[in-house]
């Protein structure tokens with residue numbers, strides 16, 4: 001199916017979940033994440049969920065990372081150039097909601113993308129090869145492009161994989177893993 005059709009379809013599917021379903025499914029995703037081999041690294045990039053958009057709630061994942069004493073990196077989006085600037089999340093980080101309701105650090109210690117070892121990625125949809133679709137502004141395409149080839153890319157999704165996403169462009173960087181409430185996909189060596 002085409003990207004725009006998939007975006008619309010999955011946005012609708014997500015909107016049908018109750019807050020309780022979002023919480024339960026997000027917890028199952030966090031539990032499944034513990035089963036993939038990504039816990040020996042130091043720098044983890046996490047997105048902070050938009051409360052009213054029915055995204056995967058990443059709060060439990062944040063607590064897991066903090067419990068393991070990992071360095072957590074969060075970003076601020078620049079809607080002029082569709083790039084993200086990444087900051088270390090610390091006790092003194094001040095978060096402020098941007099115009100889309102995304103909590104963002106006001107400032108802080110900037111972390112170069114090359115230092116980031118694991119990235120958790122919000123998705124609208126993905127396919128069995130690990131291709132992904134986001135909001136379509138290319139924020140994550142640009143960000144992942146500036147990370148290293150070694151950076152582990154982990155998608156988080158409420159839904160299972162589509163058989164195939166057409167119109168994959170050369171900018172699209174595929175996932176290494178995708179975790180859903182019921183399943184763990186590994187795309188390594190595909």
Ligand SMILES: Nc1nc2c(c(=O)[nH]1)N(C=O)[C@@H](CNc1ccc(C(=O)N[C@@H](CCC(=O)O)C(=O)O)cc1)CN2
Pocket residue numbers: 011047048049050055077084100102122134135136137138139140
């Ligand atoms: N929590 C979270 N943080 C994230 C992302 C995300 O998907 N989730 N992003 C992933 O890329 C980046 C921000 N990307 C965005 C891209 C487009 C729009 C946007 O145009 N919103 C419109 C229409 C949204 C819609 O179609 O539903 C709006 O809210 O009016 C917002 C954020 C970086 N941070």
Ligand SMILES: Nc1ncnc2c1ncn2[C@@H]1O[C@H](COP(=O)(O)OP(=O)(O)OP(=O)(O)O)[C@@H](O)[C@H]1O
Pocket residue numbers: 003132133134135136137138139140141142145169171172
């Ligand atoms: N590395 C890049 N450098 C410059 N432009 C890019 C890059 N990656 C993607 N873009 C541009 O960003 C736009 C959105 O890309 P695409 O349709 O793949 O979105 P997406 O993968 O759904 O979005 P996102 O990355 O925000 O989740 C396209 O116009 C694309 O040309």
